[in-house]
Amino acid sequence: MEVHSHTHTPRKKWTHYLWEFLMLFLAVFCGFLAENIREHNVEKxxxxxYILSFAEDLKKDTAQCDLSIPELTETMRVLQDLTSCFNTLKENIHNTDCLKGIIISSRGFKDFIYTDRTIQQLKNAGGLRLIEDKQIADSIIDYDAMVREMQIHQGVLENLQQITNNAHKSMIDFIHFDELSLKGHTDKLFLLSNDPAELNKYFNSINEFRRGLFGQLVWMRLIKDKATRLLELLHQKGYK
Known part of the structure; x- marks a missing residue:
């Protein structure tokens, strides 16, 4: 009967196990590192x-300013005659020709509608952390804060506009006021009161609106300047 000898597998040295562990660790680490690099590139x-999209929003904002600034400037030019017209009417309540331009110019103003689609996405998604350039990120935050502050003023101005429109309706006869509002001209305006106190109250309402319009003009210039400089910064950083 044959006797079979058992084959013994030599035991591996501890250095072999260490090498296997190091290889496994290196594979996991490299995979983790590659995933981090990939995620970083995606976020970058x-x-x-986001920056390119924000630049397009800035261009829309500056275009709005380019429309509003000339209109507000012209409105302020017309409303400079407010004191002169008040004195004219105090002398002769029927000499209302000076009121026509004032009424047309104080009927309303062009709202600034903030193009904030990108900034809202950045806020909601925590996207500001994706903008690595701190100067750009800080400038975006500063610009947004400026526009938000302007919108508060614009809300006040809208209330002043409503008060002024109500004053027009209370002081000017319906037929001619409606004609002036719709067509931009009328033959003659008639004041519904010759009371000096009512006339003074009426002109005070218009004057408050004029002051609000001047503030709006200042804000439009500030926003345009801020947006223009921010676009220049983005251009310098390579975002064209």
Missing amino acids: KKGEQ
Whole structure:
């Protein structure tokens, strides 16, 4: 009968197990590192896309300012005659020709509608952290804060506009006021009261609106300047 000898597998040295562990650790670490690099590149790309989108929003804002500033400037020019017209009417309540331009110019103003689609996305998604350039990120935050502050003023101005429109309706006869509002001209305006106190109250309402319009003009110039400088910064940083 044959006797079979058992084959013994030599035991591996501890250095072999150490090497296997190091290889496994290195594979896991490299995979983790590659995933981090990939995520960083994706987030960097998203940040760049947000900046380009924000630049387009800035261009829309500056275009609005380019429309509003000349209109507000012309309105302020017309309303400079407010004191002169008040004195004219105090002398002769029927000499109302000076009121026509004042009424047309104080009927309303062009609202500034903030193009905030990108900034809202950045806030809601925590996207500001994706913008690696601190100077750009800080400038975006500063610009948004400025526009938000302007919107508070604009809300006050809208209330002043409503008060002024109500004053027009209370002081000017319906037929001619309606004609002036719709067509921009009328033959003659008639004041519904010749009471000096009512006339004074009426002109005070218009004057408050004029002051609010001047504030709006200042804000439009500030926003345009801020947006223009921010666009220049983005251009310098390579975002064209």
